[in-house]
Amino acid sequence: MYFNENFTNMIGTWMDTQNKMLKSWQGTSNKEDNKSKKNGYTDYFKNWMEMNNDIFAHNMKLFGDISSENAFEKMMKGMDTYHKVYDFWKDMSSMTSGQKNIGDFLQYWKTDYMNNMADHFTTYLPESLQNILKDPLELYKTYVNTTEKFMEPWMENMKAFQESANKMYAGDQNGVLEYTKLWRENYEKTFGKIFNMPMMGMSKADYEEAMKGIDTWMKYMNTMNSFNGSIYQVGIETMENITKNYMELLQKGEQPKTFKEFYEYWWKENEKAYTALFNTDEFASLLGQLVDESMCFKKNFDKILEKRLEIFPIPTNTEMKSLYKTVYNLKKEVKELKKELKDMNKNQENKSKKA
Amino acid sequence: MEFINIDKTIKEMMDMQNKMYKGMNVLMNIDDRESDATEKELVYEEDKMKLYHYKPLVKKPCKVPTLIVYALVNRQYMMDIQQDRSLIKNLLEQGLDLYIVDWGYPTKEDMYLTMDDYINGYIDNAVEYILEEHKTKELNLLGVCQGGTFSTIYSAIHPEKIKNLVTMVTPIDFSKDEGLLFKWGKYLNIDNMVDTYGNIPGDLMNTGYMMLKPFQLMLDKYVGILENIDTPDIVRNFMRMEKWIFDSPDQAGDTIRQFIKDLYQENKLVKGTLEIGKHKVDLKNIKMPLLNIYAKYDHLVPPSASIPLNDHVSSKDKEMYEVSVGHIGMYVSSKSQKEVAPRIAKWIQQKSV
Known part of the structure; x- marks a missing residue:
């Protein structure tokens, strides 16, 4: 029997209903959305510090957030991913009835799938990191916009940069890696030096710390994007492999016959792919670098914070x-x-x- | 050609739906107080460390007391997770006289504690207390995971106080590349982490542990429990384990600094260059009987990191015991209850005459 449209709709509706039920069941455990407020600051440094504050406030939440109390919340999030895998399977199955070709399918899922992967990997991370990892392209655009404003002339002259950025916006994960690498090289040759330049005058030390803070943040974010890039690249490659393998299994009539079977196949393939990535020296080194740069950023940020607190009786x-x-x-x-x-x-x- | 088995798919989904409804009731009535329930008495404490003595469960327990030293990571009640899966209760029933160290939860005032403080301070004081209490000169030492590394180091520094040494899933040779922790540990700038945080947050460590099996531990585990959410016993066991997994004390800064640098990165214990306080650690000083137990499917401490211990000690009476379980299965699996506990108890009883 073919996977016909009625069946797709029926199961799809059922999954949606179930999803809604889970969400209403989850009820009060949802935390208040902590959207960053719009501000009217014109002072660049104040802006900068506020952003840093937000990032670290969120980061710190991560470390206090993982507890047995939210096991239920994790189950619900697990179920959410389960539903997303179902959507992927449902759409993949529509190819079998000729409604979609493999090229369109892969193109369509590249972006969406990446967001699903982001959701999966971030669910159990500290909240601050979750915000950084979620919607990676959106974040990267914000990041690039910030740096573009700050370094417009430099950016405009970098043809290779633009090419990589274009690839990145088109969803090519190699583009992300190329972009972050190029960015880092150029940054260190030019603006990185400015942020590490000795200052003059009465607030010399404070300015130097603030500039150093920008430098550590830039490096941290850059490495974070390389890290994300490598995670998503494997996700996309695995998705493509799963799709191709599924088609081959289909030819032989050996494909998973139920969603449960497909889900089992899906997560085990992903686990295999990520285990292989995590076992490489390159990843271990990148992870070490990411942790180290996040420490440098936090250390500098704490220093600036302490300086501000010195006047208080604490x-x-x-x-x-x-x-x-x-x-x-x-x-x-x-x-x-x-x-x-x-x-x-x-x-x-x-x-x-x-x- | 059948692409999808519709009947089976619908049945699977309806089953799941039914389980969900029943599961709501199960979750609302879940009661979990069973961990760490085997009766014990607090007999000694120092700073945040507590030493407990378990109430013997046989009339004539083994004359040589056994001290269990657990890792600083996570909590020791894994060995007493629930009454029908308690390695501790099982060992007591087999006739051992047990003490256990509870390391507590280090706070910032503990950030300067070193491996010397843990090994030559807390462990040694606990050992001294037990020896005095039992008016004896030797006791058995059973070390678990990182606690096994500490116990091995202790036995090399103070061999005269140890009658028999048992190590369980214990990393000794850190040069291995098989476990992800061993690989990642080599690239960590632990100095920078400790200088920044003071103590390393337990939840940060947990994030790393979950990354070792990202889809199994972050996704399938939770999807899996939803499939069994209508079965109170399974849910209760799951919640108990979940509580234990995320009950992660912070790690005292200077201790984890030395552990990562000297062991994970420089493998000093096996090279014979490790120094703990004023003591140089020589594994050849270990001459007492040794039982080295490792888990065949351990993804945290690969067997290749535990096995070499037997080659580095001088003990003539030494045994290796491979168990076909994972790291945690060593304590909570049915194999652990049926095979591991009786084997440890028998070995200790035989060597404690």
């Missing part, structure tokens, strides 16, 4: 660290002395017994 992190170190050293000394005393008493007791 201890800063640096002051607390110093206190912790002092307490640690004292405790260690006390423990050692107590042990020495205990040993001395023991020896004394033994001597008394012998005497």
Whole structure:
């Protein structure tokens, strides 16, 4: 029996209904949408700092967010991905009835699939990182717009840049990788140097820190995009492979016959592909670089934050660290002395017994 | 030609729908208090470390007490996750006299704790307490995962206090490339991480663990439980495990710094160049009987990282025990209950005469 339109509609409606039910069931567990507010700042640096604040506020949420309490939420998100895989399968099955050709299918799914992959990978990440990883192209456009405004003349003269950017906007993941690589090389040769230039005047140190902050952010975002690029590239390649394999299995009549079977096949193929990626030295090195650059950014950001907090009557992190170190050293000394005393008493007791 | 089995597909989906409705009721009435339930008594504490003594479950328990040292990552109640899958309860029923270290949850004031503080401080003080309490000179040491690495180091530094050493899923040779953690660990700038965070957040570590099997751990696990959501026992077990997985203490900064640099990156334990406080660690000092247990399908600590321990110690009485499970299955699988616990207990009893 062919996968006819009525059947597609019926199952599709059923899946939609189920999806709605899950969402209403999820109910109050939905968190309030934390959209960033529009602001009227004209001061570039204030703007910049606000953006940094937002990013880190979100990043920090990630680290407090993963708990057993939200297992239910994760189940719902898992189900959401399950539904998206169903949509993919449904559309793929429409090719079998000649409604769509493989080229159109792949082109259509490249963007959508990438967003689904983004959803999958970000569900369990800290909220701040989720926002960075979700809608990667949108984010990248914002990122590019920001840098374009800041570095317009430079950008305009980079033909190779534009070509890569065009490829990237067209959904070619190699474009993302090429773009970020080129960007990084050029950035380090030009503006990277400006951000690391010594400043003059009364607020010299503050300006230097602020400039360094921009530099660390630029590097962090650039590496984040290379990282995303490599994740999505594998996602897209796997999608293409799954589609092609499915067509081959179809020829032999060995294709998964139910959605459950297809889902099993789908996630195992993806797992295999990502395990292969994660096992490469290149990925391990990129992951190390990403973590390191995010640390540099946070470290610098914390420093700027501390500087601002200095005027308030509260201890800063640096002051607390110093206190912790002092307490640690004292405790260690006390423990050692107590042990020495205990040993001395023991020896004394033994001597008394012998005497 | 049949492209899709419509009857089967519809049936699968209707089944799922029914399960969902029943599952709502199950989830609303779930009660999970069973983990860490085997009776025990707090006998010693120091800073955030607590030492517990389990109430023996036989009239005449093994005369040589056994101290269990768990990893700093995650919590020790994995070994007592629920009463019908409790390695601890099982070992007690087989006649062992057990103590366990609970490391607690390090806070910022603990960021300067070193491996020396954990090994020559907390573990040694726990050992001393037990030896004094039992008026004996030796005890058995059972180390789990990173706790196994610590126990091995401790046994090399203080061999006179250890009667028998048991290591479970313990990384020793870090030069291996098979586990992703081993590969990724080599590229981490841990100095920068510790300098930035102080303590490394447990949830950050969890994100890394989930990336090891992204589709299984982040997706299929949750889809899978939805398929069984109408079965209270399965849901309860799932929730218990889920709670344990995400119950991740932060890692004391200076300790994880040394663990990553000296072990993951420089493999100093096997090279014989590791220094813990004022002690140089020589695995050849380990002469007591050794039981080295590893999991065949371990994706966190590959067998190739555990097996070499037997080649580096001087013990003449040493055994290797491969179990066909994964890292966690070593504690919660039916194989663990039926085979692993009896084998450990028997080995310890025989060597504790």
